Structure formats: structure tokens, C-alpha cells
Amino acid sequence: MGSSWDVGNWPSFDPHNFSQLRPNDPSAPSKKTPITYHPTHERTLPPPDQVISSEAKNILLRQFYQRGDEKLRPKRAAPENLSPEQECKHPRASFASSSEPPK
Amino acid sequence: MFRRHNITARIFERQIHTPAPGTSIHRARRFYENIVPASTIYEVECPDNSFRKFTEDGKYLISFSRNHQDLIVYRPTWLSFSCKQEDCDNQPLPPKAKKFESFFTQLYSVPLASANELICKDFFLYAETNQFGLFATSTAQIYDAPATGGAIQGVPSIEKITFHLLRLEDGVVLDERVFRNDYINLAHSMGVFLFDDLLAIVSLRYQRIHILQIRDSGSLVDLRAIGEFCREDDELFLNSSAQALSSVDKRAPHHTPVNNAVNGSPLEQPAQENPFLSGIKQRLLSFIVRGIQNEEKDETMRIQSLKKKFYFHFQDYVDLIIWKVQFLDRHHLLIKFGSVDGAVSRNADNHPAFFAVYNMESTEIIAFYQPFNILQMSSDELYLLFEQYCDHFHVPSKSSPYMNFISSHSNNIHALEQLRSSKNKATSFPLFIKKVLVSLPFNCQSQSPSPYFDQSLFRFDEKLISAADRHRQSTDHPIKFILRRPPHTLKFKIKPGPEAGITDCRTKRISSFLFHPILPLALSVQQTLFLQPAVVNIHFRR
Numbered sequence: 001m002g003s004s005w006d007v008g009n010w011p012s013f014d015p016h017n018f019s020q021l022r023p024n025d026p027s028a029p030s031k032k033t034p035i036t037y038h039p040t041h042e043r044t045l046p047p048p049d050q051v052i053s054s055e056a057k058n059i060l061l062r063q064f065y066q067r068g069d070e071k072l073r074p075k076r077a078a079p080e081n082l083s084p085e086q087e088c089k090h091p092r093a094s095f096a097s098s099s100e101p102p103k
Numbered sequence: 104m105f106r107r108h109n110i111t112a113r114i115f116e117r118q119i120h121t122p123a124p125g126t127s128i129h130r131a132r133r134f135y136e137n138i139v140p141a142s143t144i145y146e147v148e149c150p151d152n153s154f155r156k157f158t159e160d161g162k163y164l165i166s167f168s169r170n171h172q173d174l175i176v177y178r179p180t181w182l183s184f185s186c187k188q189e190d191c192d193n194q195p196l197p198p199k200a201k202k203f204e205s206f207f208t209q210l211y212s213v214p215l216a217s218a219n220e221l222i223c224k225d226f227f228l229y230a231e232t233n234q235f236g237l238f239a240t241s242t243a244q245i246y247d248a249p250a251t252g253g254a255i256q257g258v259p260s261i262e263k264i265t266f267h268l269l270r271l272e273d274g275v276v277l278d279e280r281v282f283r284n285d286y287i288n289l290a291h292s293m294g295v296f297l298f299d300d301l302l303a304i305v306s307l308r309y310q311r312i313h314i315l316q317i318r319d320s321g322s323l324v325d326l327r328a329i330g331e332f333c334r335e336d337d338e339l340f341l342n343s344s345a346q347a348l349s350s351v352d353k354r355a356p357h358h359t360p361v362n363n364a365v366n367g368s369p370l371e372q373p374a375q376e377n378p379f380l381s382g383i384k385q386r387l388l389s390f391i392v393r394g395i396q397n398e399e400k401d402e403t404m405r406i407q408s409l410k411k412k413f414y415f416h417f418q419d420y421v422d423l424i425i426w427k428v429q430f431l432d433r434h435h436l437l438i439k440f441g442s443v444d445g446a447v448s449r450n451a452d453n454h455p456a457f458f459a460v461y462n463m464e465s466t467e468i469i470a471f472y473q474p475f476n477i478l479q480m481s482s483d484e485l486y487l488l489f490e491q492y493c494d495h496f497h498v499p500s501k502s503s504p505y506m507n508f509i510s511s512h513s514n515n516i517h518a519l520e521q522l523r524s525s526k527n528k529a530t531s532f533p534l535f536i537k538k539v540l541v542s543l544p545f546n547c548q549s550q551s552p553s554p555y556f557d558q559s560l561f562r563f564d565e566k567l568i569s570a571a572d573r574h575r576q577s578t579d580h581p582i583k584f585i586l587r588r589p590p591h592t593l594k595f596k597i598k599p600g601p602e603a604g605i606t607d608c609r610t611k612r613i614s615s616f617l618f619h620p621i622l623p624l625a626l627s628v629q630q631t632l633f634l635q636p637a638v639v640n641i642h643f644r645r
Contacts, residue, residue, distance in 0.1 A: 060495035061435055063488055064460045064470040071394045 108590065110137040128508065135554040136561075136586060140623040141595040142645040144196070145602040149203030149639050150175075154617055154628055156572055158229045158236070159505060159552055161621040163271050164207055165236065171221040173214050174238060176271060177207035179619060182643070196645075206624070206641055211274040215267055216240040223289040228297045228548055230317055232502045235277065237297065237317075238267045239289050248284075253331070255424055257443040258286050258308045266295075266304075268323055277321030285309060288427070291573070296547045298430035299500045301326075305428050307446055312428050312436065314463065329436075330425070331382040333466035341381075380421065383468075387440075387459055388420055390468040423457060429544030430498055435469070436461045437496070437544045456540065458485055474537065486536045489543065490522070496545060505620065509550050509570060510558040517558040517587065521565075553618035555584060555625075561594065562587050568597065568616055577612035577629050579604045599627035600638050 012018065039045075055062065107113065113134065122130040152166040152175055164177040182205045184197045199205050216222050220240040228237040241264045248260035264287055268278045286308040288294035296303045302315040302323070311330035315323050332338050380388065395412050399405040413420075423440040431437050438459045445454025455474040462469055472485040489496060493513035499506045512518040529535035549571055555561055556570040561584045567575060568582050581598035585591060599614040610631045617626040623644035630637040 058432060058495050060488060060492040061431060061460075061469075063492070067484065068460075068469045072397055 106588070108136070110134070113137070129559075132508070132554045132557060132560065135557075135623075136588070136594065138623050138644055139555070139584070139595040140597075140625050140642040140644050142196075142643055143596075143598060143602075144200055144641045144643070145638075147201055147203050147206075147639045147641050151636050153224050153637075154626060154639070155224060155227050156551075156617055157619050158231075158234075158271070159503060159548065159620055160231055160234075161619050162234070163210070163236075164617070165227055167222050167224045168212070171224055172216040173212050174222065174269070174274075175212045176210045176274060178210050179622065179624065180206060180208055181622075181624075182206055192645075203639070203641075206643070213269070213274045213276070215276075219243070220263070220265070225291050226289045226295070228292055228295065228302075229271075230297065230300065230502075232300075233317075233319055233321070234271045235317060235321065236269045236271045237295075237302070238269065239287075239295075240265050240267065241289065244286075252284075252309075254284075254308045255310060255443060258447060260284050260286055260308060264289070266323070268317065268321060270321060278323045280315065280323050282306065291546050291549060293427060293546055296429045296544070298498055298547075299433070299502055301430060301433060303428050303430060303436065305425060306330075307424070307426075310425055312425065312438075327463065329383055329461075329463065333382050333386065337382070383425075383438075383461065384421070384423075386461070386466060386468045387423075387471065390459075390471055391420065394471070426456070427544050429496075429547070431460065431495070432498070434462055434464045436463060439544055456482075456537075458482070458540070458543065474533075482536050482540055483532070485543075486539060489539065496543065498545075505552040508554075508557070509552055510556065515558045517562075551618050552620045553625075555618060555623075559587055561585065572615065572617075574613040574615050577614040595642070597625065597627055597642055599629040599640060 010018070057065065107116070117130075151169050153169065153171075154164065154166040157164050157179070161179065164179055166175050166177065167173065168175060182196075182200055184199065186194055188194055215238055217240075220242050223239045223241055226237075226239040229235070230237070242262040244259050244261050246259045248254070248258075250256040254260070261282075262284060264282045264285060266280045266282075267276055268280075269276050282304075285306050287304060287306055294305045294307065300317045302313075302317060304313040304315065305311075306313065309330065311328045313328050314326040316326055318324055327335050332341075379385075392409065392413060395409055396405055399408050422442060424443055424446060425438055426441045426446050427439045429437050438461055440457040440459065441454050445456070448454070457474070458470075458472045460469040460471075461467070472482045474482055490512070493511045494507070497506060497509070497511065507514070510518050512522040526535060550556075551570045551572060553570070556563075563569075563582060563584050567578060577599055579600070581596035583593055584595050584597070585593050597616065599616070600612065605612065610633070612629055612631050614627055614629045617628070619625065625642040627640045627642065628637045629640075
């Protein structure tokens with residue numbers, strides 16, 4: 001819609017191509033405003049005090065802290081479940097669990 | 104997608120195609136498949152120095168004089184000559200190509216070691232942002248040194264170790280740091296770790312980790328010394344309270360298990376033999392106890408568990424000493440503990456290794472791993488983390504972005520395949536874990552960033568040559584570098600030693616390889632174990 005698409009002046013195979021294109025008159029700006037979309041509900045709004053920042057600790061340290069916290073948190077449930085494997089995302093969890101000592 | 108191999112086609116493609124997001128450097132590195140150091144100049148006439156390595160930005164070649172007293176720094180340049188014939192590419196090289204000076208210009212030679220000292224030729228760390236180099240000189244080692252002044256019995260002593268910080272541009276010594284009657288593992292920079300501007304030096308003898316900072320002005324500033332004391336003001340606090348306590352009462356010294364307080368420094372009695380453990384040892388043992396306590400709900404089971412897992416091994420835990428340290432980020436250290444014998448022996452495989460993650464700011468131990476042990480927190484967890492997040496153990500720092508591109512099993516599928524296949528072939532999983540974890544904590548700057556070692560570009564025999572800069576057994580056969588991608592052709596060969604090969608098979612020969620990180624230039628140095636002059640070959644792209 002803007003003047004950058006003034007293809008009428010560009011070279012082309014057939015001189016009649018783009019001959020019917022009317023360039024925009026820059027003195028009279030186009031009255032079309034772009035369509036805007038508004039949400040109909042408020043379920044996806046972020047909480048008003050939300051601050052997004054990046055995590056200072058790298059992923060390896062996060063793993064160490066998580067496992068350390070698991071070990072030191074007093075357990076109320078069954079004590080045999082030591083590893084936090086189910087909680088954190090392990091992309092190769094199946095690979096990890098298959099690492100049994102070969103007989 | 105089939106990619107053309109022809110270099111001209113690749114250059115045209117580069118003009119019109121944007122690389123996939125995040126792969127611009129990978130695409131640029133693919134040009135190294137076309138530009139290879141295929142020509143070799145055998146037995147270059149070079150000065151009799153021991154060449155150490157190229158700096159990671161490729162600006163300097165570090166070498167030491169044969170008597171280990173001087174540092175000589177060269178600037179890599181390139182051979183230039185003129186040729187009047189028609190077919191210049193196929194003409195033999197001029198005689199000046201056989202001279203070392205055609206490829207390298209000497210910048211300066213600085214004497215670092217005084218009379219009875221020697222430069223440790225295996226030690227060199229480079230701070231890339233300011234082009235500072237860290238070198239070490241030491242006097243002779245004294246075995247069977249008496250354990251005085253808080254030293255550990257069994258660790259040898261070196262009368263004087265000096266670390267020199269040099270500006271490599273002009274060879275000016277900016278600062279020095281001296282350690283007296285101490286022992287720091289200088290071979291392959293094992294006892295020192297550099298991360299950005301932070302330096303961690305492990306004093307094996309006094310069991311301290313010295314954290315220093317390299318300032319932009321070139322001075323080495325002490326930040327803290329972890330070991331006996333964790334926080335900077337611990338010593339002050341303990342000394343002031345010791346004076347107050349000594350007059351109050353005298354309790355009989357006994358081995359109390361540990362102080363379970365998380366944040367308080369334990370009050371120590373100023374007794375001649377300290378019954379209380381202080382500093383990092385206290386943190387470590389209390390972490391272990393709390394972990395074991397938390398496993399059991401029931402009080403009696405808890406005591407049983409503590410007895411079996413902790414008190415039974417109490418003396419072993421107390422006897423652990425710090426072996427090696429690396430940074431995980433600016434506040435966290437990965438510390439390897441073990442026995443005194445393991446620290447000084449050359450082959451640490453037989454000695455069990457314990458790993459701990461320590462936060463320097465909060466002075467807390469975050470994690471602890473023991474050798475494979477079904478009862479407790481064991482090294483296989485650490486191995487799983489290492490398998491998944493290997494690159495984070497390599498500590499990428501902003502000042503050395505090339506570190507992200509050194510092939511490891513976390514960033515390269517071929518290295519991962521290799522790891523998986525060796526894991527499947529391993530007869531015993533605990534032994535496999537032990538073998539893999541021997542490399543942790545990593546030696547700083549021990550891998551060459553040269554793209555010729557990139558596993559996704561080239562395939563080569565890892566036993567004969569690899570990115571790690573260690574000496575290897577020399578063979579007569581040239582080492583082949585074969586393309587990973589189709590058409591899987593042999594691109595170049597590196598042959599150390601004289602062109603005709605070695606006729607005398609009895610003497611053992613070792614080779615080392617120095618690859619320039621950017622240019623298609625490599626040096627191969629072959630030496631015998633006797634002090635004969637080394638045979639240096641230059642491999643370059645003609």
C-alpha cells in the first residue's frame with residue numbers, strides 16, 4: 001500500500017504489466033487502519049506484579065541445587081524415592097534409566 | 104540436503120543463503136573442509152626451544168628455552184615468496200621455506216626463572232581479554248618434607264613457586280605471586296583454573312583454595328582462601344573468640360561428630376590439636392550427615408543409618424583432602440576430594456574420588472558424590488549430569504566464545520556416539536563411570552579450539568591425535584583426517600618426524616601437535632626421551 005511497492009516503475013518483461021497499478025498519493029494518507037484484535041477474556045493475562053528475568057544459575061547448577069534440596073528436605077512420604085527424576089524434565093530420561101550395569 | 108563441496112560453489116551459496124538460526128559459525132567452519140594444511144615441510148630448521156602452544160586467539164606461539172629459564176614468544180606469520188615461473192603452484196618451495204623464521208617472527212625473549220628455578224613448561228594459561236599470560240616457575244621438589252605449619256603429611260614441598268603474569272604484547276611482567284614451602288600441581292595446569300578473570304589455585308600441602316582476580320591493570324588480587332576458613336572474616340572471628348574462650352573453661356577434647364549448624368562457624372578451642380574440624384571440611388561432613396539423616400523418618404532407623412553410613416567411615420571422611428578444583432560459574436566450585444596417596448601418585452585410577460559442589464558466597468556445599476555405592480549418593484548421578492550437561496562443566500565464559508565449539512559429547516553427535524558405544528562396550532558400569540569421571544574437574548584450556556578437531560568436520564584416530572594437548576606415542580604412519588560428510592574423502596595427513604620415517608625402532612618417540620586455532624597451520628614436534636633435538640614439521644596450506 002505504501003510507496004515502496006511502486007512496481008509500476010520497475011523493469012519487467014512486458015511493459016503492460018503493472019500498468020494499471022495506481023501508486024498511493026502521499027498527500028492524502030490512506031484511511032484504512034489495520035484491524036486490531038482484542039481478547040474476549042482475561043484468563044491469559046499475566047499477574048500484575050510479574051517480572052520476567054533470566055536465571056542466574058546455569059542448568060547444571062540448577063540440577064545440583066534441585067538434587068541437593070531433595071536430599072535435605074525432611075521426607076514425609078515414603079523414604080525410598082531419593083531421585084527427583086519424575087519432577088524435572090529429563091529429555092533422555094528413558095536413556096538414563098536404561099543405563100543399568102550390563103551383566 | 105545435499106551440499107556442494109566445491110569451494111567456489113560454497114562461496115556463491117554464502118552470498119545468497121542465510122544460515123539456519125544459530126548456525127552461522129558452524130557454517131563458516133565448514134569452509135575448513137576446503138582449506139586444509141595438506142603440505143608438509145619436514146625437519147624445519149628451528150631454534151632448540153620447547154614449543155608449548157598457540158594462544159587461543161592465534162596471536163602468539165609460546166615456547167620456552169631448552170634450559171627452562173626463558174620465555175620466548177613468536178608471532179605466527181606466513182611464508183611469502185615470489186615465483187617467476189609459469190606454473191607456480193607446482194613448483195617446489197624455495198629453500199627459505201625450511202626455516203622456522205619464515206613462518207614465525209620472534210617478538211621477545213624474557214628470562215622468567217632465576218638461578219635455581221625452572222619454568223614449568225607444562226603450565227600456561229591465557230587470559231584472552233587482556234592478552235595476559237600466566238606462567239609458573241618453581242624450585243626443586245622436596246619429598247618427605249616434614250608436615251609443619253598446618254601442612255598435610257605425605258605431600259611433597261616446593262621451596263618457592265612463583266606465578267608470573269605477563270602482558271604478551273610486549274613481554275612485560277605485570278605481577279607475581281609467590282607460594283613458599285607449598286605444593287601446587289603445575290603439570291598440565293592441573294592445580295590452577297582460570298575462568299574469565301578469576302583464578303583458583305589449589306595448595307595441596309596446606310589444603311587451601313586461593314581465589315585470585317586478574318585485574319585489567321595486570322595485578323593479581325587475593326579474594327579469598329578457602330580451606331581452613333570459609334568466609335573472609337572467619338579467621339578474625341575465631342581468633343577473637345579464642346581469646347575469650349581460653350580463659351573460661353577447658354573441656355576435654357573429644358571427637359564430637361559434627362556441628363549441625365548450617366550457617367554458623369563452629370567455635371574452636373585454641374587447643375594444640377584441634378578437636379573440631381573447621382572450614383570446608385566442616386561444611387562437607389555436616390552436609391553428608393544431614394543428607395543421611397533426612398533419608399529416614401524413624402528415629403532408630405536414622406541412628407542405625409548414621410552409624411552404618413557415616414560413623415563407620417568417619418575417619419575416611421575426615422582424612423579426605425582436596426585434590427583438584429574447577430569453577431562452575433563465578434560463585435560455584437567443583438571440588439574433587441580423595442586420599443593423600445591419590446593426590447601425589449601419578450595414576451589416580453586406583454584411588455576413589457569424591458566430588459562436591461561448593462558455593463563460595465554462601466559457603467555451603469550443594470552436592471556431594473561418592474564413588475559408586477548403592478547405599479548412598481553416588482557418582483553415577485554425577486555421571487548422568489556429566490553425560491547430559493558436559494558443556495556446562497567446561498564453563499563457557501564470555502571472553503572465550505570459541506569454547507562453545509570444541510567438540511564434546513554434548514554438542515556433537517559423533518562424540519556422543521563414541522561415548523555411547525564405549526558405555527555399551529564397558530564390562531562394568533562402575534568402572535566405566537570411574538574412568539569417565541577421572542577427567543573431572545577439567546584442566547583449564549587443555550583442548551585446542553582448532554576446527555580441524557571438530558568431530559562434525561573431520562574423522563581422525565583419537566589415540567594418535569586429538570584436541571587435548573598431551574604427548575602421544577609416535578607412529579611412522581601419517582595421521583589421516585577424513586571428511587565426516589560425503590564424499591568422505593581423505594583431506595590431509597599429518598606426519599610427525601622425518602620424511603623418510605624412523606629407521607631406529609628401539610628408541611621410544613613421543614609427538615606433540617600444535618594447531619593454530621584459526622589458520623591452516625600446524626606444528627608437529629617429535630622428540631625422543633633423551634635430550635636430542637626435536638624434529639619439527641610444519642603443516643600448512645600451500
